[in-house]
Amino acid sequence: MTAQSSIAIHAAVGKTHVAYLRRMLTACLEHIRHPPEDISIALVNDATMSDLHQRFMNIPGPTDVLTFELDHDDRTGRVTAGEIVVCVPEARRCCRENGHRLQNELLLYALHGVLHLSGYDDKTAAQYRRMHQAEDRILSRVGVGNVFAAGMTKS
Numbered sequence: 001m002t003a004q005s006s007i008a009i010h011a012a013v014g015k016t017h018v019a020y021l022r023r024m025l026t027a028c029l030e031h032i033r034h035p036p037e038d039i040s041i042a043l044v045n046d047a048t049m050s051d052l053h054q055r056f057m058n059i060p061g062p063t064d065v066l067t068f069e070l071d072h073d074d075r076t077g078r079v080t081a082g083e084i085v086v087c088v089p090e091a092r093r094c095c096r097e098n099g100h101r102l103q104n105e106l107l108l109y110a111l112h113g114v115l116h117l118s119g120y121d122d123k124t125a126a127q128y129r130r131m132h133q134a135e136d137r138i139l140s141r142v143g144v145g146n147v148f149a150a151g152m153t154k155s
Contacts, residue, residue: 005035011043014088018043020103021110027142028111036117038070038081041110049087064090065109067116084113100147104139108147111135 007025009018021041029035044052049062056066064087071081091105100108115131122128136146 005029005037005039007039007041009041009043012048013045014043014086014102014106017103017106021107024107024142024144025110025114028107028138029114031138031141032114032118034078034118035114036079036082039114039117040070040081040083041113042083042085043088043106044085046087046089049085049090052085062087062090064094065113067113069117078119079117082113082117084110084117086110086113104144104147107144108135108139111138 005026007022009022011018025039025041046062049066050060052066053059053061053063056068057063066085068083068085069079069081070083072079086106086109088106091109092102094100095102095105098105112131112135115134116122120127120131120134122131132148136149139145139147
């Protein structure tokens with residue numbers, strides 16, 4: 001990472017995790033080639049996420065994370081600013097099911113959004129594998145360990 005990214009976190013829920021997310025996501029950004037300069041993260045409840053999921057994806061119900069490009073550099077095509085919306089109750093449900101710590105599940109979702117903004121996608125099976133391997137590689141490098149792959153060990 002050549003320049004320090006700015007991270008703003010707004011928490012309608014999950015306020016106790018804001019400092020951890022800011023600290024750990026800052027560490028994660030050191031392992032991403034072209035992260036956005038300005039990153040905004042919103043920690044929301046099921047109702048807000050369901051509304052956004054329906055409005056922007058035309059899919060009912062909550063999801064774990066939604067990512068929105070806010071600005072990009074026309075010359076390079078890189079995203080320079082983005083909004084990542086994280087559903088705290090969805091993370092809570094997932095970490096109960098998979099035995100993760102909530103703060104690490106929230107970090108995984110935030111990192112997933114940053115990777116989307118940094119050019120990763122997960123639409124094909126190969127892209128999906130590449131993106132989730134990158135998440136676990138980065139989380140391991142910052143001392144968290146595998147979060148996505150750890151949840152995949154259950155059948």
